[in-house]
Each structure stands twice: as structure tokens, then as C-alpha cells.
Amino acid sequence: MNLKLFDLALLLYLTSTVLWLFFLKREGFGRIAYFLFFGGFVALLLGMLVRWWETHLLGFPYPPLANMYESLVFFSWVLSLFYLFFFSRKYKGRLFGLLSSLSCSLLLLIPLWVGMDRSPKPLVPALQSFWLYLHVITCFLGYGGLGIGFLFSLIYLFVEKNKEVLEEGTYKAIVLGFLFLTLGIITGAAWAHYAWGRYWAWDPKETWS
Template sequence: MASFFFINAATLFLFAALLLFLLFTAGRNSRLGRWGRTAAAAGFFCLTAGLALRWRESYLLLGAEGHIPLTNFYESLLFFSWTLILAYLFIDFRFRLPLLGAVVTPLALLSLLAAQLTGDAAIHPLVPALKSNWLTFHVVTCFLGYAAFAVGCATAILYLIRQPGKTPGRPAAKSLFPEAELLEEIHYQAVMVGFLLLTLGILTGSAWAHRAWGSYWSWDPKETWSLIVWLIYAALLHARMIRGWSGKRLAWLSLLGFAATLFCWLGVNLLLPGLHSYGGM
């Protein structure tokens, strides 16, 4: 299928972007950072084309049963990679932070490779419970929230490596690492956006569950872990806005939140059977 060509091309571009970002990190050559950004953007556009073509192919194969490519494990890995690169490009456009690409791109590339190596790439008809417009709203908002949390985690990692006022390595490293205050602000904005999107995802998921199964909340493992993730990030935002937390404490809490996010998405699907195990591995 034509979509595979663009998905494979996206993988190659992201691999090139990762190499360029790593070379930028080692050599502090701004030109390498720009090339890495360009390669990441090319990968994003290829992946966008791949997802769009897969959507079209579902209608060619299934007719009226065609659907948006967000309904199984393979497609969720592709879409997660897409949202990660989108989030990185948005932040980099605003703040020019190629160093962030060195942290985000590996996760996006790993997600793409996992899809191609472990996922079921076949296009299947939807089960009745998934034939709802709520599916699109729910999945898109959740994954955009996950991507925002990933950016928050990436900036937290950079903050912890940098150690405010004690930039590691040679003095030239100061031109590589952004100021601690900027990293904290990007982290806060990313977490806030992710929290709002996750909240919207939980609400749309509840509406979808009521329509499909007659109940807004059933304490399914995915629902329970979504609530855990929501509570962690709610605590993080409360600690910053009300308690005045900053620095390393928030950074470590962000790492905990993103670890819980990954378990909510991947761990629950792989380890805990429930209503959200529909997609197959």
C-alpha cells in the first residue's frame, strides 16, 4: 500500500534527524541543528501523508466501513509519533530549541519502529462499539495530551541535566542548554496544555462509553490509570501554582507523570485486560 512508502520514508527522515541532533549536541554547530529540524519536519510531512493515505485505503478496502486510522495498536504508535513531532516542531518554531529534538526524536522514532516491527498493519473493520464520532475526539485529544506531557518530560530531563547555575561540561555548553527559567516555563506550558487535553479526552471518553456501553465510568483499567495520570499532573500544577514549587521537585514529578502516562497507554493494553483492549497488539 502507498501509505507504507511514506511511513518508511518518515522513519528514515526521523533517523536522519536524530543523528543530526546528536551531532549538534556533540559539536554545537547551529547548522546541524537547523538540518535536524528540517529532517524532522520532512518526517512529519511524510508521516502525515502516510496516515492520510491509510485513511483513504481503509475506504478503498472496506467501502463504507472505512475509518480514521486510530483504532488499533499499530495505528496508535504511528499517531503518537506524529503528535510527538508536531509538538516538538511547534516548540522549536517558538523557541528555537534543537536540543529538545535530541530528546523527543528518539521517542518518536522508537514509536515508529515499534509500529513497523510489532504492530498489525492490516486494516480491519471496526467492532460496533468503535463506530462513533466520539472515537476521533477521544483518541485525538488523549494523544495530543500525551505528546504535550512528553515535551514536558523532555524539558524536565534537560533541566535536571543542566542543573541550574551549574551547566555541565565546558563553558561552551552554556550556548547549548537554554536558561533554566525558559526550560521551566516551557515545561509548565506543556504540562498545562497536556492536562487540559487529557481532561477533554477523559470527558469525551466518558461520553463515548455511555453511548457504547451505557455507563459513563466503569473503573476499567484504562479509565483507572487515566485518572491516576490526571491526578499526578493535577498535583504538579497545584504544587506550582498554589504551593510555589519549582526546579527539580517539579521536574521529577513530571518524569513520574510521563511514566504513568506511558503505562496508561502501553502497559494497560499489554498487561491488563479490559474494555480498551479492543485494538489488538
């Protein structure tokens, strides 16, 4: 059931992208694209809740944040969240909507392109911790903020109007992403100490963060 909801979300995001792409200058189609995008956001949320319940029934009582597929789904949802509730009301450009829906579509298409296993799996012992909730959620909220900042920056490069508005949006998104990513690094260090007895080991993931 959860995969059907995720596939529905992908269909809604793709349709929204097409409408914004081919009818970028028509306001009526822009509204339809916005509501389709919102539908994708709701479908993803419902899909994650259903997946959480289904994994619980399988004996894996953890949120759907534990593997690459679930991470891509959650990242797509976070981008949608930031676009819909934090930035789209003030930054109403339809190009912003186009790039947001395209980004969410690509995140959901990647697992299909590479043939990624979409079935839930049991967690390894090191991941069976309440730190999973805190670390993964704060990190992906940080990625979402930085992702929105990236989209604003792309628009800034190709659009001559409203440069100050785009600069403001980029700044706010990056600040939001930086704050959440900082919390993600802190909770990750705490989790590492809880799981392996050390806060930092200079492994590639920690270093790049």
C-alpha cells in the first residue's frame, strides 16, 4: 500500500512539473500545478505513515528513515514541506514551483531508475536507537533548507527581475539549512558516542558534514 502512495506522489509531482513547464506563463495552470504538488506532498506523508505501520506489523518498529529508499522519499517530502509552507507564499514565481516539483520528482525517480530495493529491512543493532529519530530528521531538514537555497540560486542566475527577493530567499533557506544541519551533526556525534563510544572518528560522512 505504501508503495502505491509513493508512486501516486511521483505521478502528481511529474504532472505538476509538466504543467509548470509548458504553461509557465498561464496563471490558471500554475494554480492547478500547485494543487497537484500539494497532493504529492499529502500522498508522501500518508505513504510514510502507512509504511511505518506496515513495518511495525513486520516486527520492525522504526520510522521509515532507515535505508536509502526511505531517505530519498523523506528528502522529497522535506523539500515539499519547505516549498509549500515556508517559501511559496512569499516567493510566488512559477519557475520556483517548476524546479521544486522537478526536484521532488527526480528524488522519487532515482530508485526506479537504478532498481533500488524498496522493501523494508530490519535495522542493524547500531541503528536501533532513539537517536535515529533525532539525527536523521534534523539532517534532512538541513538538507531540505540547503536544497531550497540551491533552487533559489539557480533562479537567480537566469532571472533578471526580483534579484533582492531571490537573495533574501536564498539567505533564509541557507540559514534554516545550516541550523538544522548543525543540530544533525550534534545529534550524530551523540549517537556515535552512544553506539561506538566515541563522538568523532573522521570517517568520510562525518568529515563531509
